Amino acid sequence: MSTSQVTKDHEQKWSPPPPGWVKINTDASFCATSGRASVRIVVRDDNGLVLLSAWRLLRGCVSVEEAEGEACLEGVRLMAEWIRQPARVESDCAALMGALKSEAPNRSS
Structure with missing residues (x-):
């Protein structure tokens, strides 16, 4: 399989928020050896x-997960300071998004 085929299979298109809303997209990278x-x-x-x-x-x-959580928190803080519109947060960290959506989130990490 070529690199271009792999890229196309995993390519995701950005989807807009509802009219009048904004979307906060966040991401993080993490190195376990250095923290x-x-x-x-x-x-x-x-x-x-x-x-x-x-x-x-x-x-x-x-x-x-901590790094992804910090990215979301920073995005919300910046949004609240500079932009006065309703917002949605989007992250590729399934564990974090699941915890945020849960009524009884796992707050251990």
Whole structure:
């Protein structure tokens, strides 16, 4: 299988939030040996226009879930400070999103 076939199979298209809303897309990378991580945030409106973007380096993370959680928290903080619209948060970390949606989230990490 070629690289282009693999990319096409895993390619996901960004979907807009409802009209009048914005979407906070977050992601993180994590190195278990050093505990360092980086987080990235992009906020777009319902037309796909980038309203805000940011990145940050973290030290002392214990897991990728912690790094992903910090990315979401940073995105919400920045959104609350700079943009006054209802928002949705999107992350590729299934464990984090499941915990946030749960009525009794696992808060251990």
